[in-house]
Amino acid sequence: MNIDTSQVITAAQAEVEAQGRLLKAVTAERDRRLNAGTVVTVTGYGDIAVQGRATDQINLIALGDTARDLQAAGVTAAVIPFRDGYDVIHQLTPSQMAEAVQKGKQAASAIYAAAWALKDAATVPADFADDQHWP
Secondary structure (H helix, E strand, O other), rough: OOOOOOOOOOOOHHHHHHHHHHHHHHHHHHHHHHHHOEEEOOOOEEEEEEEHHHHHHHHHHHHHHHHHHHHHOOOOOOEEEEEEOOEEEEOOOOOHHHHHHHHHHHHHHHHHHHHHHHHOOOOOOOOOHHHOOOO
């Protein structure tokens, strides 16, 4: 009987494959947290739930540009409607919208940084999805 040794996986190869699966799982957890979003506190207004799905990110970029244009035009009234992650509609001033966008970007950046730290660790911890590893 002949044994096909081409299918044999060494312990080192198994560890590399396991770490590869963990890296993909960290990416999935990062994306889950981005999609869920965060609650930001806007000066003079209060809390707003900002989501981070791709369509939300595009919308926030557009609203940030609109806020900047209105600020440049001297508009200070609450003229920008924004439906948040809880389906609450907020009427924001240009400066409030700009602040919400900025804080949403900061939250997303912190989530990316946490994912990178996990991926760059010598070994990805098995409990990588635990809140202790994320902002």
